[in-house]
Amino acid sequence: MQTTSLEPEQAMPEPAALELVGLRTEFRIGGEWHPAVRDISLRISRDETLALVGESGCGKSVTALSVMGLVAKPHGRVAGGRILVEGEDMNAMPESAREKLRGDRIAMVFQEPMTSLNPVMTVGDQVAESLRIHRGLSRAEALDKARQLFEEVKIPSPEKRLKEYPHQFSGGMRQRVMIAMALACEPAVLLADEPTTALDVTIQAQVLGLLDDLRKKRGMAVLFITHNLGVVAQIADRVAVMYAGDIVEEAPVETIFADPRHPYTQALFAAIPRLDQPEAALHAIPGRVPPLDKMPPGCRFAARCPMRQEGCDLPQVLVDVDAQHRVRCHVASGALAHA
Ligand SMILES: Nc1ncnc2c1ncn2[C@@H]1O[C@H](COP(=O)(O)OP(=O)(O)OP(=O)(O)O)[C@@H](O)[C@H]1O
Numbered sequence: 001m002q003t004t005s006l007e008p009e010q011a012m013p014e015p016a017a018l019e020l021v022g023l024r025t026e027f028r029i030g031g032e033w034h035p036a037v038r039d040i041s042l043r044i045s046r047d048e049t050l051a052l053v054g055e056s057g058c059g060k061s062v063t064a065l066s067v068m069g070l071v072a073k074p075h076g077r078v079a080g081g082r083i084l085v086e087g088e089d090m091n092a093m094p095e096s097a098r099e100k101l102r103g104d105r106i107a108m109v110f111q112e113p114m115t116s117l118n119p120v121m122t123v124g125d126q127v128a129e130s131l132r133i134h135r136g137l138s139r140a141e142a143l144d145k146a147r148q149l150f151e152e153v154k155i156p157s158p159e160k161r162l163k164e165y166p167h168q169f170s171g172g173m174r175q176r177v178m179i180a181m182a183l184a185c186e187p188a189v190l191l192a193d194e195p196t197t198a199l200d201v202t203i204q205a206q207v208l209g210l211l212d213d214l215r216k217k218r219g220m221a222v223l224f225i226t227h228n229l230g231v232v233a234q235i236a237d238r239v240a241v242m243y244a245g246d247i248v249e250e251a252p253v254e255t256i257f258a259d260p261r262h263p264y265t266q267a268l269f270a271a272i273p274r275l276d277q278p279e280a281a282l283h284a285i286p287g288r289v290p291p292l293d294k295m296p297p298g299c300r301f302a303a304r305c306p307m308r309q310e311g312c313d314l315p316q317v318l319v320d321v322d323a324q325h326r327v328r329c330h331v332a333s334g335a336l337a338h339a
C-alpha cells in the first residue's frame, strides 16, 4: 500500500549544529592576500565534540574566529565558503541576524579569561549583560539567571560571588565565569579555544569534566581547540588535524590514535597520551610550519616529511579512507591525487 508519509529511514537527516563548507580566511601581507585557513570543511553534530589539533600557527584559532566574525579588518577577511548553524547559512542572513546568531546560538570560550573580562564590572553584571542584550531580560531577571548559571558551572557561594570583580577569582574560577557567560543564551555550538591550557593540571581536569557534563546535559556541539593529547583522548569524539591552513586528516578519536595515516598526524601523535599526565604535549617535529606568504604549491608538510616522494610537490586532496576517515596525502591514501 502506498503511503505519503516519510518512513523513518527516508526522513531528512538532522542538520549539523555547525557546518563549515570550504571556509577560507586570508590575511594581507606585503600588499597580497594569503590564506591562513584554506577551504576547510567540517561538520559537528549535536552532542558531539570535535577536537581541532595542530602545531602553533596552523590556523586553529583563525577557524574559530572566522565563525565568530572576529577576524580583524582591514588586514584579515573571510574570503570564501559557507558557515551553517543548525542548517542556516550565515551568508544568506542580513548582518543583524548574523550578529544575533553569534553569542546566541554560537558562543566562544578563550584561553585567557582575564583578557575577555571587564576588570571594572562585577562578574554578575557581565554575565547578566549578555542576557539583557540577547534575551531582553530585566537586570533583576538577568542576575537571577546568572546565579543559576554560576550554580551550573559549580562556582561555590554564587550569590556572593556574583558581586565580585574578576581579579577576586582564581584562574579556574574565572574560566568557569567565562563558561557561564558563554552558556547564558543556551548556544547550540560552543567554540573552545585552548580553554584549559593556562590552568594547572588538577583544575584543568575539573574544567574539562565540567565542559563535558554541560555538553551532555545541553546537547551542545563543541569545537575544542587544543595542543594536548591527554585532553583529546579525554573529551573528543572525532579529531580534525590541521596543518598550515588545511585539514590533513579527520577521523574518530580511536582511529586517530590507533591508525593515523598522515605522516603529520603520525608524528604529532607519536607520544602516547596518558590520562595521568594531561599536560602531555603533542610531539615536537623538527622544522617549522611555513609562513603564510611562503607556502609551497604542493603538500605543505613535504619539506618536513619522512615519507616524502615523487608527487608530493603536487597539490593534495582529501581522500576517504572510509566513511569516517579522510586523509590528505597521496602516499597515505595510496593514490596520487590532483587538485
Ligand atoms: N591578525 C593577523 N594578521 C596576520 N596574520 C595572522 C593574524 N592572525 C593569525 N595570523 C596568521 O594565521 C596563521 C594561523 O594562525 P592561528 O592563530 O589560527 O594559529 P593557531 O593554530 O591558533 O596557533 P596557536 O596554537 O599558536 O594558537 C598564522 O600563520 C598566523 O601568523
Ligand SMILES: [Mg+2]
Residues within 6 Å of the ligand: 060, 061, 062, 193
Ligand atoms: Mg590559537
